[in-house]
Amino acid sequence: MKTNLAVIFGCRSVEHEVAIISAVQAMRAIDKKKYEIIPLYVTKSGELYTGEALTKIEEFRNMQTLLSKLSPVSLVRQNGGVYMKHLNGSLFKKKDVLIDVAFPIVHGTNCEDGTVAGYLEFLGLPYVGCDILSAAVGMDKAVFKDVLKSAGLPVLPCLRFSAREYNEDGTTIIKNIREKIGYPVIVKPVNLGSSVGITKAHDEAGLIDAIALAISFSDKVLVEHAVNNLREINCSVLGDSDECQASVCEEPFMNDEILSYEDKYMGGGKQKGMASLGRKLPADIPEDAAKAIRELSCKIFKTLGCNGVVRIDYLVDNDTGKVYANEINTIPGSLSFYLWEATGLNYTDMIDKLVSLAFRRQRNRDNLTFTIDTNILSGVSFGTKGSKGSKI
Amino acid sequence: MNTEKIYLAICIIAAIIPFFSSYRQLQMLQQNSYFPSRYFKWVYDSYFTQFTGLTIVFCALSIIIRFNYVIDLIIVCLLFAVQIADAILTHKKSIKKLVFTARIKRIYVAQTLIMLVAFLLATNTGNIAKGVFFSILLLLSVFSPLLTLIDWGITWPIEKIFNLYYKYDAEEKIDACKNLTVIGVTGSYGKTSTKFILARLLSEKYNVLTTPLSYNTTLGVVKTVRENLRPHHDIFVCEMGAKTNGDIKEICDIVKPDMGLITSVGAQHLETFKNISNVFKTKFELYDAVKKKNGDVYVNIESKTIAANCENKDCKTYGLVGGQFYADNITYSKSGSTFTLVLETERIEVSTKLLGRHNVINIVGAAAIAYKMGVTPEQLKFAISRLESTEHRLEIKSTINGSTMIDDAYNANPEGCIEALNVLSHFEGMQKAIITPGLVELGDKEYDFNYKLGLAATSVCDIIILVGQKRSAPFTDAISTTDFNSEKVFVASSFAEAMNIYSQFANSKTVVLVENDLPDNYLN
Numbered sequence: 077m078k079t080n081l082a083v084i085f086g087c088r089s090v091e092h093e094v095a096i097i098s099a100v101q102a103m104r105a106i107d108k109k110k111y112e113i114i115p116l117y118v119t120k121s122g123e124l125y126t127g128e129a130l131t132k133i134e135e136f137r138n139m140q141t142l143l144s145k146l147s148p149v150s151l152v153r154q155n156g157g158v159y160m161k162h163l164n165g166s167l168f169k170k171k172d173v174l175i176d177v178a179f180p181i182v183h184g185t186n187c188e189d190g191t192v193a194g195y196l197e198f199l200g201l202p203y204v205g206c207d208i209l210s211a212a213v214g215m216d217k218a219v220f221k222d223v224l225k226s227a228g229l230p231v232l233p234c235l236r237f238s239a240r241e242y243n244e245d246g247t248t249i250i251k252n253i254r255e256k257i258g259y260p261v262i263v264k265p266v267n268l269g270s271s272v273g274i275t276k277a278h279d280e281a282g283l284i285d286a287i288a289l290a291i292s293f294s295d296k297v298l299v300e301h302a303v304n305n306l307r308e309i310n311c312s313v314l315g316d317s318d319e320c321q322a323s324v325c326e327e328p329f330m331n332d333e334i335l336s337y338e339d340k341y342m343g344g345g346k347q348k349g350m351a352s353l354g355r356k357l358p359a360d361i362p363e364d365a366a367k368a369i370r371e372l373s374c375k376i377f378k379t380l381g382c383n384g385v386v387r388i389d390y391l392v393d394n395d396t397g398k399v400y401a402n403e404i405n406t407i408p409g410s411l412s413f414y415l416w417e418a419t420g421l422n423y424t425d426m427i428d429k430l431v432s433l434a435f436r437r438q439r440n441r442d443n444l445t446f447t448i449d450t451n452i453l454s455g456v457s458f459g460t461k462g463s464k465g466s467k468i
Numbered sequence: 469m470n471t472e473k474i475y476l477a478i479c480i481i482a483a484i485i486p487f488f489s490s491y492r493q494l495q496m497l498q499q500n501s502y503f504p505s506r507y508f509k510w511v512y513d514s515y516f517t518q519f520t521g522l523t524i525v526f527c528a529l530s531i532i533i534r535f536n537y538v539i540d541l542i543i544v545c546l547l548f549a550v551q552i553a554d555a556i557l558t559h560k561k562s563i564k565k566l567v568f569t570a571r572i573k574r575i576y577v578a579q580t581l582i583m584l585v586a587f588l589l590a591t592n593t594g595n596i597a598k599g600v601f602f603s604i605l606l607l608l609s610v611f612s613p614l615l616t617l618i619d620w621g622i623t624w625p626i627e628k629i630f631n632l633y634y635k636y637d638a639e640e641k642i643d644a645c646k647n648l649t650v651i652g653v654t655g656s657y658g659k660t661s662t663k664f665i666l667a668r669l670l671s672e673k674y675n676v677l678t679t680p681l682s683y684n685t686t687l688g689v690v691k692t693v694r695e696n697l698r699p700h701h702d703i704f705v706c707e708m709g710a711k712t713n714g715d716i717k718e719i720c721d722i723v724k725p726d727m728g729l730i731t732s733v734g735a736q737h738l739e740t741f742k743n744i745s746n747v748f749k750t751k752f753e754l755y756d757a758v759k760k761k762n763g764d765v766y767v768n769i770e771s772k773t774i775a776a777n778c779e780n781k782d783c784k785t786y787g788l789v790g791g792q793f794y795a796d797n798i799t800y801s802k803s804g805s806t807f808t809l810v811l812e813t814e815r816i817e818v819s820t821k822l823l824g825r826h827n828v829i830n831i832v833g834a835a836a837i838a839y840k841m842g843v844t845p846e847q848l849k850f851a852i853s854r855l856e857s858t859e860h861r862l863e864i865k866s867t868i869n870g871s872t873m874i875d876d877a878y879n880a881n882p883e884g885c886i887e888a889l890n891v892l893s894h895f896e897g898m899q900k901a902i903i904t905p906g907l908v909e910l911g912d913k914e915y916d917f918n919y920k921l922g923l924a925a926t927s928v929c930d931i932i933i934l935v936g937q938k939r940s941a942p943f944t945d946a947i948s949t950t951d952f953n954s955e956k957v958f959v960a961s962s963f964a965e966a967m968n969i970y971s972q973f974a975n976s977k978t979v980v981l982v983e984n985d986l987p988d989n990y991l992n
Contacts (some may be wrong), residue, residue: 077644079699110699176698435700439671443854 078112081431082160082178083193086118089184090272090293093136095305099181099411100133105413105423111431113158115175116240117146120184124149126160151175151199158201160338166433167382167398179427180201181407188407189215202438204430205384213380214406217266217298217371220380224401230371232391232400233257234300239291250283252298256434260302263287265294276302301449305394308402309359311369312387313413314426320377323372323415357418361392369399376401383437386411476591479602482543482609483587488548489609493616495566496557496576502627504620505558511613547610569627571627578622579615583608599743624738631687634955639722648701650723651837653753654708655731655768656747658830661683662705665855666834672739674702686718686866691888696970703841709749714742714845720757726760727840729766729833733773748773755781756871764835766793770829786833788825791833791924795828800894802872802979804864809848818852823874824889826884831855861886868971871978872898880907880984882917886924892981893928901917901931902975902982903966915942922946929981931973933958933966 083106085099086092093117097115102112115130127146129135135142147170148163156242159172178201180192190211196203206214213219218236225231235257237249253261265273273293277283283299290297312323354432359366373388387408415421421429498505515769527853551770559565566572586608589601608615642648660682667678679692684707697704708719733748741747744902755765759782769775777784786793796808804821807828820831835848843851857863860878867873876888885907892900902925906918922943925932932947934940940959947957960966970980 077643077699176700432701435675439675443668443671 078110079431080114080174080176081106081111082114082175084118084123084178084180085182086120086188087123087133087182087184088120089182089186089188089191091183092120094409095181096136096181097133098183100131101410102179102181102423102427103131108429110428114175116149116151116160116178118187119143124151141390151201153199153201158199173355175201175433178362178406179203179431179434181411183216183407183409186387188405195438202434202461204434206380206386207405207437210382211406212378214382214386214404217264217403218296218402221401223380227340227375228375229379230398231321232300232303232398232402234298234436236296236298239295239297241298242287242291243287246287250280253282253283257299257301259420260304261299262302263290264300265290266298266299267298280300303391303400307359307394308413309361309369309390309392309399310387310415311373311390312408312415313373313382314385314421314429315377315414316383316437317378317381320374322373323419324357324360324411325361325366325369326415326418327356327361329354329356346400357414365392365397365399372399372401373468380404382406384433385411385416385426387415405455414456471537474541476717477546478537478541479587479590479605481541481548482605482958483583485544485551486583486612487547487576488578489551489612490579490619491555491557491566493612494572494619495564497563497616497620498566498569498572499564500511507616508613514817515613535646538730541628543607545608564887567830571623574626575619575623579619582615582618582622585935597972598830607848610655615648625693625808631690634690634694635722637687641693641697642704642723644700645697646816648697648704649727649841650704650706650725650854651727651729651759652708652716652720652723653724654710654728654750654754655733655771656736656750658768659707659709659732659857661827662729662830662834664707665830666729666837667705668855669769669838669843669848669851670705670841672838672851673843674841675700676705676723677701677707681709683707686715689723691795708754710747711737713727713750714753715747715748716753717757720754720875724761725754725758726761727765727837728754729837729874730754730765730774731830731833732768732771734771742771742777748777752781755783764949766833766842768833770827784836786836787829788832791832792831793839795832798825798828800891802864802895802898809852811836811845814839814845816845816849816851820855821864821929822855822857823864824888827857827862840973853930862891865973867975868967869974869978870976871974871980874979874981876981876983878984880909882907882910882921885921885983888981888983889924889928892979895979897977898976899931899972899978900929901933901978901980902929902983903933903935903963903970903980905935907984908939918942919946926950926952931956931970932960933960933969935963937961 081226083099087094087095089095103115105205106113115126117130119125119276125143125146129142129145129467135145145377149160150163152159152161155390158175160175161172162170178196180203182188182192182194188211190206190208193206193208193211195209205211212222218234221231221234233256235249235253242249260274261283262274263283275282275286275289275292277286287297289298296447307327309325309327311325313320314323315321371389371398376388377386385408387397387405389402389405391402392398393400411426413426416426417423493850495508496510500510501521504511507715523897527533567624574963583605584599586605590605593601608618639957642650651666652678653659653666655662656731659943663678667676670676677697679689679694682691688707692706693704704723706719706723706725708716710716730751733744733751735744736747738744738747741750758765765783766786767774767778767783768786768787769791788798792812794810796810798805798807800823805823806819809816809832811819818831822828822829822831831852835852838848839845860875862879863875865873865875874888874892876884879885879888889902892902904921907914908922910917919942925943925947926947932952934943934957937959944957945957947954958966958969960969
């Protein structure tokens with residue numbers, strides 16, 4: 077008997093393809109002796125499919141052929157469990173499959189932002205990774221910074237505005253940026269991952285172009301001060317709010333001034349995801365600085381109430397040595413497995429650990445609602461004419 | 469019309485009628501847990517009163533109709549209509565409807581076969597035999613309890629085979645889970661609460677499966693294993709109940725426990741066990757099974773029978789004093805119990821909402837096993853503080869004027885009442901009250917016990933409120949022999965009145981014990 081592990085990936089997101097790469101990598105690493113993998117692919121239009129073909133990356137080259145090999149399914153809760161039901165075929169329908177635990181490997185808005193977590197919470201299915209709140213906070217760069225700021229953790233000054241506000245009074249916003257933040261600045265769409273739509277602006281002309289690009293991706297834009305002499309350092313955290321540990325740090329290489337979507341996921345032309353990206357691992361920083369970043373990472377992880385594996389990206393000002401938390405990926409590309417391999421945990425064991433964390437969270441929840449079984453509505457009715465039920 | 473065709477039509481309708489008429493019968497058979505004796509009690513009590521007239525009319529007519537197939541056809545058609553209507557009405561009106569389980573489906577298949585055979589015999593045999601089979605067909609068709617009994621009889625051996633298969637399947641499933649630790653919990657009293665406490669403590673570290681509610685028979689365990697055991701489960705906490713010798717062994721043969729916990733050996737189910745030594749032997753079948761796997765068995769030495777008989781056995785003992793695992797410095801207050809949990813060399817200060825000696829003992833036993841399984845003292849301390857009490861069993865609540873209530877309404881056992889008073893006596897510095905109608909259904913011991921309870925109450929309580937004029941006699945008799953202030957003794961006619969009286973005294977420094985009564989309806 078094996079644990080039925082549903083790997084949910086794809087989704088209506090600009091990072092759809094990236095998620096496919098991350099998920100196929102993960103499915104290759106999952107211990108097949110212990111887990112029965114149930115791939116659940118969410119198409120760009122939001123439909124749910126399963127099939128053996130989903131475990132091979134080559135199959136994704138032609139979407140039409142791939143879909144013909146798959147069968148549409150749906151998740152339903154019945155008899156105290158969550159089942160995958162096949163939607164096609166009436167007489168010779170395939171049997172419903174009981175799902176023990178779900179493993180969402182999705183990136184970006186409409187999924188990584190707590191949407192999938194909410195869907196799974198609604199079904200009552202244990203799942204790997206961050207819950208609704210931590211995922212949502214992690215997705216919104218401005219809220220993320222606000223939360224960290226109020227917890228006394230280091231972030232760079234920033235300004236946020238909506239596309240509509242910019243349209244109405246762009247000049248004031250640009251003035252504020254110049255005065256309160258100062259050039260150079262980084263302009264980001266607020267809720268996209270994978271560095272999509274992010275540009276650096278050195279002057280007003282650059283800023284206007286940068287804002288135009290950002291608002292084409294998102295309703296909200298975040299502008300923050302750019303550190304001139306900067307290094308990017310990333311660190312991954314694994315665990316839950318009771319117990320977590322941080323990985324070794326990495327320093328990703330930058331082609332342009334910012335790590336772009338092409339760098340992150342299409343490095344070298346071969347689609348191998350984050351794992352194949354140029355980087356220095358471990359990052360070439362003093363041990364005490366690395367230790368400080370690891371400790372800060374655990375603090376951020378707990379502040380947000382994260383679960384599973386996340387990657388936190390930092391900006392280090394080389395001139396001052398100060399470290400600023402820049403963003404968090406609550407479902408990092410390639411699940412940051414390369415950072416954990418470098419820390420001494422292989423991918424297969426790491427996934428096993430993630431699944432046990434999912435069950436642990438479920439246990440803690442079950443323990444809370446152990447005894448509430450009585451129906452307070454039994455015997456209650458509205459006071460309609462002639463009825464004798466008790467009043468609410 | 470051709471007689472042959474009419475005859476055929478009658479036979480077809482007669483063969484179809486049971487599909488509808490047996491709905492109600494199978495519903496009752498199912499709700500009587502497939503015990504034919506209980507089902508026939510229902511037939512005798514209810515079915516006959518409804519259908520006797522109809523049956524008699526039919527019997528009389530069946531003699532006449534042998535000579536006239538047209539009348540026969542009309543009667544059969546009428547019956548058919550009545551049965552369809554009855555089945556539909558029954559289905560719509562019943563609160564607890566017939567559930568089409570696999571077993572019911574098998575019974576329906578058996579019934580279809582029976583009716584098919586009867587139909588073929590009635591339509592395809594020679595004249596004399598034909599008459600006999602025709603009568604049988606009609607009888608089966610009209611008198612559904614008879615058909616139901618035959619259905620039950622035919623499917624019974626099949627069900628036995630299915631049960632054997634289920635057991636085998638459960639055993640296979642347990643064997644296939646190589647990393648699963650099975651912990652058996654048995655005992656005359658306290659096994660269900662101990663099971664839940666143990667599961668809660670273990671869940672700090674492990675994925676735990678428990679037998680739900682108070683499922684503790686072989687079939688209950690088999691059902692749990694087959695339906696709920698999943699590979700991610702690390703531990704299966706299995707409650708094992710026994711009504712006769714060999715019951716525990718039967719469960720152990722399936723689940724093969726690695727550890728065991730015996731909560732008590734007492735005088736329960738003596739009608740089947742005959743004597744307490746048989747109870748002891750049966751409970752210790754768990755011991756034999758665990759020892760086969762070189763596991764540890766934890767026994768409650770506060771249970772006298774266990775203490776007296778386990779000396780020559782290799783048991784780990786737990787209790788309140790003297791065991792290897794015990795509770796020290798027990799105190800009770802309005803936030804619950806606090807005590808020092810002693811687990812071999814480890815001493816842990818714990819507190820819990822649960823009150824009373826038996827709860828403390830159960831926690832010690834469960835903690836001993838959880839500790840052995842590697843749950844850390846910090847985790848134990850946390851989990852124990854999160855335990856929830858069972859409703860109306862020494863449950864702490866707040867009530868009128870911020871006073872405290874110990875709701876022990878479901879307690880109907882003499883030892884438990886004395887223990888509840890003992891818990892109350894520990895609420896130092898507080899004004900103590902009791903509301904009780906006394907215990908009932910104790911037969912000729914009732915007066916004596918309630919007299920004793922009355923005496924015990926005078927030494928603990930400041931206020932005594934009795935419910936029921938008549939029922940209070942043994943208490944007032946007992947109280948009058950002491951120097952207890954008679955102005956603090958009240959007799960109320962209902963629980964509501966008792967609460968009214970209590971409200972005059974209630975303040976934040978008052979605690980009231982509600983013993984053997986149901987306060988819920990009055991709390992709001």
